[in-house]
Amino acid sequence: MKTGISATVIVLAAAASCAYAQPSDHNSLAAGVNRTVEVSFPESTTVLPPGEGAEIVNSQCVICHSAGMITRQPPLSFDQWKAEVEKMRTTYGAPLPVDQIETVARYLATINGKH
């Protein structure tokens, strides 16, 4: 995701420097804006380890970001994971049903928990 964003910035910067070098040449600005760029995204094949709740997390939590966003976090307690899952729902709009919050938090505390 971040790779895509920085690629856009590169294109805009190229267009801007183009315009700066030749302020009166509008065609070169357009050429810069319309340029095609190659973007390669990093591999994202991480699947979370099996366990109760793994299927929910593998389907519900990777809609917006990779599983690595979860596994690369420092270990959290059950309550902290619960708060994190709540945040995904309320702040970011994750469509996780309320009755699955605890199952998910318990699973996350099992695979990446602190006691």
Ligand code: HEC
């Ligand atoms: C609707 C989109 C969406 C869904 C679904 C979603 N997340 Fe997120 N998540 C985000 C966004 C946006 C960020 C912040 C990304 C950033 O800062 O680069 C994030 C970040 C995180 C982080 C990093 C710490 C933080 O708070 O920024 C964790 C851990 C996380 N999500 C866990 C989960 C879990 C577990 C689920 C499943 C219950 C989930 N996410 C589902 C959007 C979502």
